[in-house]
Amino acid sequence: MLTAIRYEPGTLYLLDQRVLPAEERWLALATASEVAEAIRCMVVRGAPAIAIAAGYGLALAARRGSDLDEAARTLVAARPTAVNLRWGVDRVRQARDIEAAARDLHDDDLRVNLALGEHGATLLDGGVLTICNTGALATGGHGTALGMVRSAIAHGRDIHLYACETRPWFQGARLTAWECAQDRIRCTLVADGAAASVLASGRARAVVVGCDRVARNGDTANKLGTLNLAVIARHFGVPLYVAMPWSSYDPATATGRDIIVEERDPAELGGYQHGPVDAWNPAFDVTPAELVSAWVTETGVVRVLGEG
């Protein structure tokens, strides 16, 4: 099974997702702060995957006898938006056997994704539009939104995935396309600007995305561009499904307004290196709950029943 995270006592190996698919380079990390830096600079990305990596970061700190509270703070601070990061670090920090807890977190994530995929499989058929990478590379294996696609295919559904490039990091073009090629999932890459064309032409009949934090009221933070897809899906009468492991649900955050959206270096945007103009580079956006058709979790499909 495709994996991007391997742990051996004292060393965390991460597949460097900044250079895929041109190169399959594994980095070996020995300390929690190395792990935090790898999360910050996107060697590893995807809400579940950064939680798993951070759990192992604590395991590295425990093995070296480092201050676990300080390690936990450093890891949680690496990226602000995904709530899984804090959740994973808290869960591992509270355990007696830190290393075993980190492994459990990793193993559980795969089980969660397989269960989530089963619940979501029947929602998908035919063309499906997605954004970013929500597959094995973004998780402990199988994936969340891409996991639903994998499960649907396993159930014999004739899925054709349309993957948005996902600027500025090209997670769709580089990572989802690569995963699909590895697993022979039928996948057509499109520019982010083609989303409306994909739906208007009937190529896709559902949109499926992951999430980084879902507020108590269902407002959903996910990769920048998700709100575009949500509005466009609603316009064309196409359902939007959010693959949401419960570790991404944050009842402590009341609404989307309370979610901190990470703003990254403008230099990630194209042409910026040559031009003296300003740039705005939020890594996420927040989709209001009313634009989400259902949240697919490891325990079942959650729908908000409308006023009607």
Next chain:
Amino acid sequence: MLTAIRYEPGTLYLLDQRVLPAEERWLALATASEVAEAIRCMVVRGAPAIAIAAGYGLALAARRGSDLDEAARTLVAARPTAVNLRWGVDRVRQARDIEAAARDLHDDDLRVNLALGEHGATLLDGGVLTICNTGALATGGHGTALGMVRSAIAHGRDIHLYACETRPWFQGARLTAWECAQDRIRCTLVADGAAASVLASGRARAVVVGCDRVARNGDTANKLGTLNLAVIARHFGVPLYVAMPWSSYDPATATGRDIIVEERDPAELGGYQHGPVDAWNPAFDVTPAELVSAWVTETGVVRVLGEG
């Protein structure tokens, strides 16, 4: 004034827009087929600009005593979507003095854009979202949608432009950002996926775009991603203005369904060079007339009055 097209008898000079802003490289072309190739491979782009370049292509053919009908066919076939290309070639082809007609076409375009800008200037104030490049680089000067912005600023409007990167060619990130920097237009570059965030946050209160062909009923073909913006603008109650020189209006095409949308090489998409997945790379999309608030032309602002 910023220009990307210069003609001297027997030679057409084009600023190579594929390498801007890293490099300001001028290419010297001597034949109509060289001009057609420059249009095809996007040395010059933008519906008005390719019409002007094609007009000069005919002038080159006339000077060399080449077959003008063949030259006209080659030039018109270079790109299928923008109707200005055929319109410009037909206009120059019918003239007695081909070279003078080509120069007239170029001069007229600047006048048209200045007039269009005047008509559109009062529609814009504060934050404005745009896509692609619709400025001097895309036209004979001043620009269409970006011309409206220039004119609005000249009228003292406090405009802040938000420019979508515009994948896959980055016309926004490379060309619009560069033009804005040259002319000190306040401009913030954003990823295409940030369009909904720009409007949801109130940063922009209008969307302004160019067009490549407007069908008789108002359906509007423009750079891929325009339909995304149109749907998102409608959702957030923000007006969408299409800057449309009458040379882009095509009464011979009944509706958007009849517009040929050019599909370009999938290799233009990110990551594609490394991955064996399929890709779909339409260069344009078609926005239904009902999503357009107004078309701004050189003779005035055209609105379709609703059923209400």
